[in-house]
Amino acid sequence: MTTLRTEAPPSLLALLDGLVALVLVRFAKHPAERERALAETDNLADAIAETGDRLTASGNFRTPADRRARGELLAAMATCLALGAEQPGGITWAGAHWCTAPHPNCPKDDR
Secondary structure, three states: OOOOOOOOOHHHHHHHHHHHHHHHHHHHHOHHHHHHHHHOHHHHHHHHHHHHHHHHOOOOOOOHHHHHHHHHHHHHHHHHHHHHHOOOOOEEEOOEEEOOOOOOOOHHHHO
8 A cells, every 4th residue: 555645845734733723713713613624525525625735836825815715724724733633632734733632643642
């Protein structure tokens, strides 16, 4: 079985780190937000699929509409990663790991 390794620029991972933390705070303060995100995972996945490849090249977000699409993409990614972070064992993507509870073999323990 081949494992696909996703590459992401460090700046994107740093941005997502902050956004995921904000989403987790929002979920904690407003549990209905989590339920809404869970109900809309198909829409979140569609948003990522439609625009995600544009993050790989600079200059793809020049117009206001493009920048709005980038914001929606980053929000969808952060929301999905936050939902994954709440699962047992958290979530790892592009070499970064997000989790909300201690668990065995947590990559964050290796720092």
